[in-house]
Amino acid sequence: MSCDSPPSWETLVDWWSGDLDDAAASAVEEHLFGCEGCSAVADRVAATAETLRTMVPPVVRPERLQRLARTGLRIVENPIEPGETSDFHFPKDAELAVHVLGGLSFQPGARVEVTLRSIASGGVLGHVDDAPFDAARGVVYLACQRDYAQLDHDLVAEVRVGTGLPAVRYTILHHF
């Protein structure tokens, strides 16, 4: 594999993901050690994948929250009821805030949609078609990290359980 025929982006992603057989992975690695340019491209794959591995998605699974809590991460919960406006000040000693969108009930196999809408622009900040939820507590967890201060962060979370039902709305005003 010479630098006249560098490994493709697809090959580098497969390599990083462990989807190449041993011989192909070795060939990629040998090439990367000998080629600064391809090594830099592979670094971009790695940086993106590693950031994905460590970031907490906005609508977070209960199991993941439990795992994060077990690591000692300082998590603060902010319970919000349907229709409520929460004026939320991100605590200085917290590493992760979780808005607990309550007052929901889920049937077995329920499909939940979550839409995050900017108060300032009305635009959609994020949408999850098949959102995770905590059926036992009747809540959806919306994660918030301090980094999100850079984003448009005063929002309305619309949660729709099942089809044909109106969305339940929660308004969150963040102060970082």
Place this chain on the structure above:
Amino acid sequence: MTAEVSDSALLGAIAGGGAGRGEAERALCRRYAPRVRLYGLRHLRDEERARDLVQTVLLGLLQAARDGRVRAPEQLVRFVLGTCRNAVLRVREIDRRAEPTPDEVLVAAVGSETPRDPVNAAVLLRCMGGLGDRARRVLELCFHDELESDEVARRLDLTRGNVRVIRHRALAALRTCLDAPAGEAA
């Protein structure tokens, strides 16, 4: 000594032991450290261990170059790759002897969660908003849950080939979004 100096010239200067040895050694280390770190991250999935690997491999490389055991660029690549492989095997062997508890594994994983690259997590999150649900789910299962492609395919009722295509296209879309000038990200 600039980056344009060839590996052969650097190895020659190191083996020769003259006044330029120190500078050649620094240049060689600067050149190979990022590549060894990348290998370490790929195989150990841990920034701290990857940094340890860089030290181990570069120390071995310097000694081999001083002794004249590595002279040609092809030898250099093979030496570095071989040393990386052996070092990673040793790390894994040590891990097997002192099996950590699942909680220790989790703590170690989160302890290394500082982004090591200019990728801004908030911008990445915004870029994720430009992906479809299926692509987001594939990325989550592949990179966060670290599932193999076959398992991701099974869970999402896709083929393994579908998973790979969705994954590399999604990552490419994220990179395009991340590299866009501020304000143009999705």
